[in-house]
Amino acid sequence: MAATGFLLRGHMQNLLDALRAAGYRCVGPQVRDGAIIYDTLSQADDLPWGWRDEQKPGRYRLGRHDSPWGFAWANGPQGLKPLLFASADTLQTARRTDEGALHFESATPHAIATAVLGVRACDLAALRLQDQHFLEGLVPDPHYAARRADLFLIAVHCTHPAATCFCVSTGDGPRAEHGFDLALGETEEGFLGTAGSAAGAGFAKRLPLRAAEPREQDALEARITAAAAAQQRSLPARDLRAALFANLRHPRWEEVATRCLSCGNCTAVCPSCFCHAQSEEPTLDGLSSMSVRRWDSCFTQGHSAIHGIVIRADTRQRYRQWLTHKLGSWHDQYGRSGCVGCGRCITWCPVGIDITEEAAGICGSGHV
Amino acid sequence: MDAKPRLAVHKFSSCDGCQLAFLNQGAELLQLATLVEIVHFAQAGFVAPDATVDMAFVEGSISTPEDEKRIRLVRKNSRYLVAIGACATAGGLQALRNRAPGGAGWIAEIYPQPGHIHALPASTAVSAHVPVDAELWGCPVNGRQVLDAVRGRLFGVTPVVETDKVCLECKRQQGVCVLVAHGAPCMGPVTRTGCGALCPRLHRDCYACYGPAENANTQALGRRLADLGLSPAAIARRFLSINNAATAFRDAGDRWQEEDHGDA
Numbered sequence: 001m002a003a004t005g006f007l008l009r010g011h012m013q014n015l016l017d018a019l020r021a022a023g024y025r026c027v028g029p030q031v032r033d034g035a036i037i038y039d040t041l042s043q044a045d046d047l048p049w050g051w052r053d054e055q056k057p058g059r060y061r062l063g064r065h066d067s068p069w070g071f072a073w074a075n076g077p078q079g080l081k082p083l084l085f086a087s088a089d090t091l092q093t094a095r096r097t098d099e100g101a102l103h104f105e106s107a108t109p110h111a112i113a114t115a116v117l118g119v120r121a122c123d124l125a126a127l128r129l130q131d132q133h134f135l136e137g138l139v140p141d142p143h144y145a146a147r148r149a150d151l152f153l154i155a156v157h158c159t160h161p162a163a164t165c166f167c168v169s170t171g172d173g174p175r176a177e178h179g180f181d182l183a184l185g186e187t188e189e190g191f192l193g194t195a196g197s198a199a200g201a202g203f204a205k206r207l208p209l210r211a212a213e214p215r216e217q218d219a220l221e222a223r224i225t226a227a228a229a230a231q232q233r234s235l236p237a238r239d240l241r242a243a244l245f246a247n248l249r250h251p252r253w254e255e256v257a258t259r260c261l262s263c264g265n266c267t268a269v270c271p272s273c274f275c276h277a278q279s280e281e282p283t284l285d286g287l288s289s290m291s292v293r294r295w296d297s298c299f300t301q302g303h304s305a306i307h308g309i310v311i312r313a314d315t316r317q318r319y320r321q322w323l324t325h326k327l328g329s330w331h332d333q334y335g336r337s338g339c340v341g342c343g344r345c346i347t348w349c350p351v352g353i354d355i356t357e358e359a360a361g362i363c364g365s366g367h368v
Numbered sequence: 369m370d371a372k373p374r375l376a377v378h379k380f381s382s383c384d385g386c387q388l389a390f391l392n393q394g395a396e397l398l399q400l401a402t403l404v405e406i407v408h409f410a411q412a413g414f415v416a417p418d419a420t421v422d423m424a425f426v427e428g429s430i431s432t433p434e435d436e437k438r439i440r441l442v443r444k445n446s447r448y449l450v451a452i453g454a455c456a457t458a459g460g461l462q463a464l465r466n467r468a469p470g471g472a473g474w475i476a477e478i479y480p481q482p483g484h485i486h487a488l489p490a491s492t493a494v495s496a497h498v499p500v501d502a503e504l505w506g507c508p509v510n511g512r513q514v515l516d517a518v519r520g521r522l523f524g525v526t527p528v529v530e531t532d533k534v535c536l537e538c539k540r541q542q543g544v545c546v547l548v549a550h551g552a553p554c555m556g557p558v559t560r561t562g563c564g565a566l567c568p569r570l571h572r573d574c575y576a577c578y579g580p581a582e583n584a585n586t587q588a589l590g591r592r593l594a595d596l597g598l599s600p601a602a603i604a605r606r607f608l609s610i611n612n613a614a615t616a617f618r619d620a621g622d623r624w625q626e627e628d629h630g631d632a
C-alpha cells in the first residue's frame with residue numbers, strides 16, 4: 001500500500017486534536033503501573049515516548065531508552081477486547097412493580113464513538129475473530145455491536161516485537177494489513193501514514209501530512225522485515241486441529257497440569273477468548289435484580305459445571321480445553337485457529353507456561 | 369407468616385472485624401432492619417444470645433471450652449447458620465498456636481499466671497464442631513458478601529459461594545499483574561476471590577486473606593515464589609498466615625517448612 005503521507009513526531013498532538021474535533025474519545029497507549037496499557041488519551045506527551053519493554057515467559061519489564069520513538073515496544077496485557085467485550089456488563093434488570101407485576105428492561109448499551117491509537121496487527125486479527133463470534137452468529141450481541149459501531153482504528157505496524165511474539169507463524173503480523181482506518185509506521189523522524197478506509201482517508205486530510213519520501217518508505221519496510229525475522233517463537237503449524245485431537249491422552253497434559261495454576265490469566269489476556277458467566281444480582285430489598293455477565297475462563301470450576309457436576313474438575317482437563325479449543329476446534333467454529341500470535345498468554349502467565357512449547361510437545365513436532 | 373425472619377450475629381474467638389461488614393452498611397443496614405428482626409448482635413446493641421433465630425451469622429473460631437459449648441447452643445437455636453470470616457471458616461490467624469512446638473508450653477512463657485488461660489488445644493473452624501449451612505471466607509468479609517447471604521436466605525436460595533481465583537477478578541479490573549510486572553510474591557493464583565482484587569489493584573501482592581480457591585496449585589505457586597527469590601521459610605510464611613489452618617495452605621506451609629529444615 002502506498003503511503004498517504006508523513007506525520008512528524010511533533011505533530012502527534014494535531015492528530016489527537018483532530019480526533020477530538022471529529023467527535024471521538026481517543027484511547028491510546030501509556031505507561032501505568034509498570035506496563036503499557038490503553039486508556040483515554042488527550043495529550044500526545046502521555047504516549048510512551050522512549051519506553052521499551054522486555055518480555056519473556058512470566059515476566060514483563062519496562063525501561064527508558066534515550067530514543068524519541070513512541071511505539072518501540074510490543075503489546076502490553078490488553079488488546080482491543082476490554083474496549084468491546086467489557087469484563088462486566090449489565091444485560092438486563094428485572095423489577096417488581098408496586099402492583100406486583102414483573103417488569104424487565106434490557107440495559108441499553110451506551111457507547112461513545114472511540115478512536116484507538118496504536119492497534120497492532122495481531123489485535124486486528126483478534127478483532128476479526130471477535131466480530132465473527134459476537135456479530136456474525138445467530139444472535140448478534142447488542143453490547144459488543146454498540147461499542148464496535150463507532151470505532152475508528154489507527155494501527156501501528158510492529159517494529160519491536162517481544163521475545164514472546166509469534167504473529168509471523170500465525171500469519172497475523174507484524175505488518176497491519178487490513179481492518180484499520182489509518183495505519184502508522186514509525187521511523188526515525190515520525191510516522192508514515194496509510195489510509196485503510198474511506199473514513200481513514202477523509203481523516204488523513206485533516207492532518208498536517210507532508211509527502212512521504214521513498215527512502216522513508218524503504219526504511220519502514222526494512223524495519224518491519226527485520227521485526228518479522230527477529231521473532232523467536234512459532235507454532236508447529238497453522239492448523240493443529242487433527243494433531244491435538246489425536247493426542248488427547250498425551251502424557252504432557254498431565255505434566256503441564258503440575259505447572260499450571262489454573263488461574264485463567266491466559267484466557268483473560270488472550271484477545272480472542274470470549275467466554276463469560278452470567279449471574280443474577282438482586283438488591284437487598286428483593287424488588288429488583290440485575291443480570292450481569294462477566295469474563296469467565298475454561299480454567300474455572302463454573303465453566304464446566306452442569307447440574308451440579310463439574311465436568312472438568314482438574315487442571316489437566318482445563319488446560320486441554322484451552323489448547324484444544326484455541327488451536328483445535330476454533331477451526332470448526334471460525335475457519336481458523338483462535339491464536340493470533342500475540343504472545344500475551346506466555347508473558348502474563350504467572351508461571352510462564354509457553355503455548356508454543358506445549359503445542360509442540362503435544363503435537364509431536366518441534367523443540368521440546 | 370407475617371413475622372419477619374429473626375437474625376442473630378454471634379461472636380467467638382475473633383477481632384470483631386467481620387461484624388463491621390454489617391455495621392458499615394449505612395443506608396442498607398436500615399433497610400436490613402426492615403427486612404429482618406435483629407434479635408442478637410451485641411456490637412450493635414441487641415443482646416439475646418440464647419434466642420432462637422432463622423438465620424445466624426457466626427464470627428470467630430472455636431478456641432476455648434466455653435466457645436465449644438456455646439457453638440452447640442447457637443447451632444441448636446439457629447435454623448440456618450453462616451460462618452463468616454477466616455476465623456470461623458478456617459480457625460483464623462490464632463490457629464498459628466496449633467502449630468507451636470511443644471504443645472501449650474508457650475503459654476507459661478508469656479503469661480505470669482497461665483492458670484487463668486482456659487484454651488482448647490487448637491483454634492478451629494466452626495465446621496469442625498457443628499454442621500454449617502454456608503461459609504463466607506475473607507479477613508474480614510465485606511458487606512456485599514453478608515448482605516447477599518441474607519438476601520439469598522430471604523429468597524430461599526443457597527447463596528452463591530465464590531471459589532474462583534483472585535486473578536480472574538484482577539484481570540477483569542484490568543490491573544497490571546504485580547507478579548509478572550514487578551516480581552511481587554502475589555498469592556492471587558491460589559486465593560479465593562471475593563475481595564474485588566483489592567491488593568493487586570493497589571499495586572501490592574495478594575496475601576491470601578480469602579483462603580484457598582478451588583483447585584489451588586500451591587506447589588506450582590510455591591516453586592514460582594522460590595524462583596522470585598523467596599527462601600523456603602518465607603514461602604512457608606506466605607501460606608501460613610491468616611488462613612494457616614485451611615487444609616491446602618497448611619499442607620503447603622508444612623512442605624516448605626520441611627524444606628527449610630532440610631536446608632538448615
Ligand code: SF4
Pocket residue numbers: 266269270271272326338339340341342343344345346355
Ligand atoms: S493464545 Fe496466547 S498468543 Fe495466541 S492469541 Fe491468545 S494470548 Fe495471544
Ligand code: SF4
Pocket residue numbers: 267272273274275296297298299321322323325326
Ligand atoms: S473455552 Fe477457553 S479457550 Fe475457548 S474461548 Fe473460552 S476461555 Fe477461551
Ligand code: SF4
Pocket residue numbers: 259260261262263264265266267299348349350351352353
Ligand atoms: S497456563 Fe498459565 S495463565 Fe493459564 S491458567 Fe495455567 S498458570 Fe494460569
Ligand code: SF4
Pocket residue numbers: 265350534535536538539543544545546547548554555556557565568573574
Ligand atoms: S497481580 Fe496477583 S491476583 Fe492479579 S493476576 Fe497477578 S498473580 Fe493474579
